[in-house]
Amino acid sequence: MNNWFNAFYAQIAQTDLSPWLETLPSQLRHWQKDAAHGDMPKWEKVLKNLPQTETQHINITDKVEFGLANELSTGLDKKTTHLLKRMMPWRKGPYFIHGIHIDTEWRSDWKWERLLPHISPLSGKTVLDIGCGSGYHLWRMRGEGANFVVGIDPTDLFLCQFQAIKHFNPDPLVHLIPVGVEALPELKAFDTVFSMGVLYHRRSPIDFLAQLKAQLKPGGELVLETLVIEGDEQAVLMPTDRYAKMRNVWYIPSCEALKLWMTRVGFKDIKVVNEDTTTLGEQRATDWMETESLEDFLDPDDKSKTIEGYPAPRRAIFIAKV
Numbered sequence: 001m002n003n004w005f006n007a008f009y010a011q012i013a014q015t016d017l018s019p020w021l022e023t024l025p026s027q028l029r030h031w032q033k034d035a036a037h038g039d040m041p042k043w044e045k046v047l048k049n050l051p052q053t054e055t056q057h058i059n060i061t062d063k064v065e066f067g068l069a070n071e072l073s074t075g076l077d078k079k080t081t082h083l084l085k086r087m088m089p090w091r092k093g094p095y096f097i098h099g100i101h102i103d104t105e106w107r108s109d110w111k112w113e114r115l116l117p118h119i120s121p122l123s124g125k126t127v128l129d130i131g132c133g134s135g136y137h138l139w140r141m142r143g144e145g146a147n148f149v150v151g152i153d154p155t156d157l158f159l160c161q162f163q164a165i166k167h168f169n170p171d172p173l174v175h176l177i178p179v180g181v182e183a184l185p186e187l188k189a190f191d192t193v194f195s196m197g198v199l200y201h202r203r204s205p206i207d208f209l210a211q212l213k214a215q216l217k218p219g220g221e222l223v224l225e226t227l228v229i230e231g232d233e234q235a236v237l238m239p240t241d242r243y244a245k246m247r248n249v250w251y252i253p254s255c256e257a258l259k260l261w262m263t264r265v266g267f268k269d270i271k272v273v274n275e276d277t278t279t280l281g282e283q284r285a286t287d288w289m290e291t292e293s294l295e296d297f298l299d300p301d302d303k304s305k306t307i308e309g310y311p312a313p314r315r316a317i318f319i320a321k322v
Contacts, residue, residue: 004163008175011148016189016217017126027183035156035178043160046083050167051076053098058169060143063109064136066168069099087161089289092133097168105289107282108136111196111225115317118273120221122146125191128215131198134161135176141194142174151176152184186214196225199258201248209265216322222267224318227252228275229311233260237310244297244306244313255316267320278313 005028012018053072059065072080081100084090093104123145129137132151135158141149153159153176162176181198193215202208212222229237231254243249253261255272262270280303283294294313299305304312 005175005177007172008150008177011172015126015148017150017187019185020187023183023185024177024179027179028177031154031178038156040156040160043087043157046086047160047163047167049083050164051080053168055098055168060139063096064093064139064165065096066165067098072098084164085288087157087164089291090134090161091289092136093288095136095165097165103286103288104136105283105286105293109140110282112137112140114274114276115223115225116144118271118317118319119223120192122192126150126189127192127194128152128190129194129196130181130212130215131195131201132158132176134158135165135174137194137196138162138174138176139165139169142171146192147173149174150190152179152181154178154180181208181211184211184215188214188217190215190220191217192221192223194223194225196223199224199226200243200250200252203250205251205253206261206265209262209267213265213267213322218322220322222318222320222322224262224320225315226258226318228255228258228314228316230254230314231256233257239308239310242308243310244294244308245292246297255318258316258318262318262320267322270318270320272316273319274317276315278315 009021012020053067055067057068077099080098084100084102090102090104092106092108093102095102122141124147126148127141127146129151132138132153135151138149138151156178159176159178193212195212199205199208216222229235229252233256235254236257237252239249255275259270278294280295285293297307298312299307306312
């Protein structure tokens, strides 16, 4: 764990990201002390026991696939599957590791296919993904030619899942840093910032939008995906308690309301490029995520509503410039 971030420090020292070094090492030292008291030692043991393989086949252009099945013996295949399953639940993916299909709760590849035709080319870009989970989209960004890809997410399990995947493709230009967006200084250093599935978890969505803007270079692009409701620019849903059994949902705006918020913060050229209701095929329980999923969050008699009676999850993708 102590060595996971040293290469990142060295890489950003001579770049526009160098101001981050004023705060990040101290933040990660504090994180390591806290992580040592949870499940991190168990997951570190899993990482140490993953087999050393010669991964010849790498595909990050139309999926995330590292290695072929014939590169692992039958016994090693079963051992690797067992180790990776010790890091359940796997929520964002899917991943294909030497023939092992990590069938995650979310088909994150579907989201990527929806947004990819609408974003500016990533080739040669420095890219940030805020709230990146286990890092599935980081690999897809790299597959589109991004020169340096950084994800941030404070969840210990997601970092370990990312490290498990990276074990089979140790690309030095893809990193996950376990901090939240509030820990970021105003870097103004990224060509593209992604934030997918985070806005509605923030108590202050306006402050969050300002934090996203503060990471972008002049002329940079924001790719924002979030829950929305139908309505005009004043329409916002604030759940009384839970939304789809989630306690940490604060504000779900209409597309027009969110466009207004983004305008007030200073974003320009704001476009809604996709709006879709989440289907039971895109989010579901699997052998790699065995607890409740979308089907359990909806009204069993009316799938157009959550179990609490709110509109069922509907998601939109926004593209904007600074």
